[in-house]
Amino acid sequence: MFSPKVSEKIAFAFLTVAILIVVGFVLTILSYIVTNGIGAISIDFLIQGPKNRMTEGGIFPAIVGTVFLIIGSMAVALPFGILAAIYLNEYAEEGRIVWIIQMAISNLAGTPSVVFGLFGLAMFVKYMGFGASILAASLTLALVVLPVIIRASEEAMATVPSGLREASLALGVTRWQTVRKIVLPIALPGMVTGAILSVGRVAGETAPILLTGAAYFLPRLPDSVSDQFMALPYHLFVLATSGTNIATTRPIQYGTALVLLMIVLGVNFVAVMIRRHYKNKMRW
Amino acid sequence: MLINTRSKEFAIESILLAVSALAVVILILISIFLFREGAALFKDIPFLDFLTGKNWHPTSVPPVFGLLPLLLGTLLVTAGAIVIAVPLGIASAVFISEIAPPNVAEILKPIVEILAGVPSVVYGFFGLVVLIPRLQQLLDLPTGQTALAGSIMLGIMALPTIISISEDAISSVPDFLKEGSLALGATRWQTIYRVTVPAALSGISAAVMLGMGRAIGETMTVMMVTGNAAVIPGFPGGIFAPVKTMTATIALEMGEVPQGSEHYHALFAIGAVLFVITLLINLIAEAVKRKYRFKVGS
Amino acid sequence: MARVKYQRELDSLKQKVVTMGEASQKAILDAVESLRDLNVELAEKTIQNDPLIDSYEANIERYATRLLALQQPLASDLRLITSSIKIALDLERMSDLAVDIAKIVDKIEGGHVKPLINIPMMGEIAENMVKNAIKAFVTSDVELAKTTAAEDDRVDKLFYSTWRELIGMMVEDHTIINNASHLLFVLRYLERIGDHATNICESVVYIVTAERVELN
């Protein structure tokens, strides 16, 4: 058909077009949100509550709600995730039990967030009687990010060469000491990166909190963990789909989207920087 | 001291095992709650009727709970997303790991990661305010809120999953394999499609499966861009018409249903079906990864 | 089965030693015969053949050194190789001695006073020793090496008795002093050939058992 050289040229041209399309998507989305949202953002927008049936004012309660969700879910998911990862990577032997645990984790990772929402609704809100609340939503989000944290921590620990563990054990050091003194210090940057990435995930999730406690409109800050709350992503959804005056509140919508995006991408950026920093320092 | 150290070690290991087992417990709890709440529906409505029902009229009297329009809606949107995301994703992955100079690749990778970071509401919002009007105008449709809009947005959202997992798989093909091919006088492209990509195939397939999983499970975006009309989509015309997916149905309707009602249970039944589908996809992805895991350099 | 080439090379080294051994044997036989018969031609031939035998020795040394350099031999292989160098040296000395004997043919004035008997006998024993020493080498036969080395006693005995006989004859008849003094040397040479054969036998024992023993 074509000579190998010509085929190569054609193929490479197609591949280049593909990557350009992908990059195009990114730039388009970002530029729309940024150019349209930047005008809406002001100090007042950030520190005031919504006013006038959400057609004016700011998004402060939503920001606070999101922060609460992050703190609540991470407080649960982080310790459990890291401990599970330690077990799976450092203690577990290939075997049926471990296989089952691993499958469970990858299935949790693949389960749609709306299903987590249903579960949270049935389990935390109803069955355990937490009601629609920060507590129920945080626990639900904790389940959503648990597999992410486990996987990231496992991966970070797997980069620690097994020779180091053997060396430590051979010095008469116990397994747990070896984990604490050798494995965890080396794996820490990777684990931190994983944790930060899951913070981004928590900040952006909507469906689970929709079912477990996010308030349509609550212009005050929540009093306790069993209170309902506003959150940025849900707020954006509400404004964009069922607000009082969808067309005229566009600037507020763009502004909210931009703030949400900045939080999520900012957090990701920090994670990437940490990863890069330690990648350059580590070498075996 | 002796007994002490040992029992301490044993205690630690037991605790760690218990924590890990939590993952299994959660999965089981999810199944129990979904199936229990969902099963309540089938006291009145035969399971098969639910599964094959062609109409979803939860608020009519008497309500009709037929899953088919929602299921097909989900499948249509997902299929569209895959058609968009798979070629673009694999091509991009090949480009990043095999063609781009290292410094360009270092720029492209975080750009793709941005796609992964953008929250789904933001995608939905973007689709709603930017994509939909344009689609409507361009294709001259009554509404831009169509399956196509959903597919495009989900396609974009599935891209980072497909790209980054494929890229991992491709770049973990050892250099010495590629050098072996080049040294035989193969061009770079021949090397890519005859050695590198086949060697990475397991990882790429897993990437496609996981991308698909992400698309099926996505809620907010589809809810915001597909119009949410619970009708069985025609083909190919349905692509350009509104559809309602399973996830969107749950998220949209749960807020308005009385707890314990038939409708409430029906939504859980949808959740259970969704859960089973994603479970299957995950199992297949795992199996693919395992089966085609190639052993290079022993 | 591994390192086939190396195996072949070791065999080939052995073969070289055998070839050289046969050549030395023949040199001894011819030299003694030429002396007995005062056969100038045969003597000449033996002398002319010496450079060939010398080249055998050089060849064996080179080959063995090459093997040492390239194959990292150990245990009995290593002993085989270093000993081959030594055995080749012994064989080379033997044929030098044979040449020395052959050279005397020319120096005998007139004929022998009486037919040579002991000298050919010593020659035969020595030649036989060489033959058996080489056989022991090829077959790694320690027993044969030991019985062969024991033969050296017979050579030594003949050496002393013949020596005394010759001295006696010289005292009695000093016209034969020149010839007899030459024959004295021949005796000595044959005795040395026996010694070298014994050395070879010792090398065989060393190759097989890793132990250096004195066999005389």
Added chain:
Amino acid sequence: MARVKYQRELDSLKQKVVTMGEASQKAILDAVESLRDLNVELAEKTIQNDPLIDSYEANIERYATRLLALQQPLASDLRLITSSIKIALDLERMSDLAVDIAKIVDKIEGGHVKPLINIPMMGEIAENMVKNAIKAFVTSDVELAKTTAAEDDRVDKLFYSTWRELIGMMVEDHTIINNASHLLFVLRYLERIGDHATNICESVVYIVTAERVELN
């Protein structure tokens, strides 16, 4: 600088050769002196010392073989090691020959017919050759090796002239036939010592240049 231990081992091998060389030199000197002075005691001492020199030879061979086994020597190192085995053999033969000379002291009946002059001279030259050969070995001095080997001509000339002289004397006075015939052998032994020294010189040239040359 690497393989320090190996370096040291090579040096130590050289040292062993030097020590053995000195011992052989002394054996030659003593043997000739004991013969000149008919000093039975010195002769006896020389003979008694021989087993020690033999053990030197065995030791050098063992050490060299060990080095071959363990260190995978190449190039000049390899030649140094294999040649050390050969040089030790030459030195061992030299002291055997010295012993042979010393053994004759006992066999001389009465005194010497006339004072020995040529034989001590040959002894001195031969001993000097050994000394210089070993020096050439230690310093890798090809030139010295060559000039040393050239000395062998003087030994050979002395051998022939003295031989003729002795035969003449025997013909004239057959009471000295026994003693003179012994001295004939001494001549031969000294000539052989010269040959062995030449061999050492050839080994030196081989170690340094990788080429086997004939130096006589």
Added chain:
Amino acid sequence: MVTDIFVEDIETEITTNDLNLWYGEKQALKNISIDIPKNSITAFIGPSGCGKSTFLRCFNRMNDLIKTCRIEGEVLVEGENVYESGVDVVELRKRIGMVFQKPNPFPMSIYENIAYGPRIHGEKNKGKLTTLVEETLRAAALWDEVSDRLNSPALDLSGGQQQRLCIARTLAVKPEIILLDEPCSALDPISTSKIEDLLMDLKKDYTIIIVTHNMQQAARVSDHTAYFLMGKLIEFGETRQIFEMPRQKSTEDYITGRFG
């Protein structure tokens, strides 16, 4: 199995009696009985997969880490069976140091690498630690090369230096026995010869067992050599004897490169 060191005057450090070991169904060690002498170097040689590493790892129970591994028979270290229940594995591993094929310093400073073991075992006194670091670095013939940069990362050292650091790290917990599993196979000849010198230096104070594929190395450094084949101990004896005059045909075939 042929052995020749049942000699009265050699003190035994490690003895195994009828040791059998399985990985799952597969038997990796078969009826191994051996007496490894104290304060000397013993080399384990044999073709790949013959069980050398497996056997070595029986002594400090590193095989415990492999769940499928099952052991029968005795391993006596100074007369005590290390596989008896109640034996403290951690204590055992302190007594039996181990150095691996690939140098594996921890990603810490040189100082911290060596102080790691003693610290874990309770040494807190800074002065004592510093003395110990110097002592062990000297013992491992590394002091002169690193004394001026004890705080720089261990990973900056060359491969040969890293391996000596690993030996020093092992010495720092004051073992009686040192096991080395092909410690030089990743090193160049010069580093190798340094390690060999070091081992010969250390043997007056330690019992050393080294697994090696390099016949010349075994012959150079060890006092006794054990030859393994397919999980069996074929021959054990003085190194000189094994390499000069092995009693078993199979040993000779292996060391002369006729198979393996």
Added chain:
Amino acid sequence: MVTDIFVEDIETEITTNDLNLWYGEKQALKNISIDIPKNSITAFIGPSGCGKSTFLRCFNRMNDLIKTCRIEGEVLVEGENVYESGVDVVELRKRIGMVFQKPNPFPMSIYENIAYGPRIHGEKNKGKLTTLVEETLRAAALWDEVSDRLNSPALDLSGGQQQRLCIARTLAVKPEIILLDEPCSALDPISTSKIEDLLMDLKKDYTIIIVTHNMQQAARVSDHTAYFLMGKLIEFGETRQIFEMPRQKSTEDYITGRFG
């Protein structure tokens, strides 16, 4: 640089003139001029990092893959400068086969591994391919061991067999020159000796260049040897001469293990 093969009757296959190569700022090859003879085996030796691999990879322009790499000077393969613009790199690599340190069969069947090259270069005829596979496997002395399982995965072969497969794969594209970069360093002695025999067999039809760290191997297999040090060609000559009587002190020091 000292060289002794400017002899009339040796035909030259590869010539370099004043070759200089930089990786970024770092010069890895310095002024290398050499004439590599046809239908013979040339060995490259020298301490680690001296540039052997770099030099080898100049011949088939594998260095092109390294972005920082910059070259000055000429590399003539049969008189043609391979670094001239307009040279077809793919064609060049067909003419110059390369075998790597670690055996790297493709994760395909044995048959597919060998058919890979010819297929890429347009051979579609099944019968011809099958013949070629048999031919090259025979030439690589592997046919007897694998003829009954051509369709099983190449990765199931042992290391030594894999390496011979890689050589067969190279032969299948009918090169004139074969470059081997430490082809035996990952292999056991027996596989090594098989590969060596194979190379000596192949040299009548091919020009072979082999990089090796094993002095004995270089001495065993090669006709000519080039010794490199810090990017410079120090000595080049007949192998016998290099290993018996190198002209340069530095060469002797290296081959006798005094440094490097």
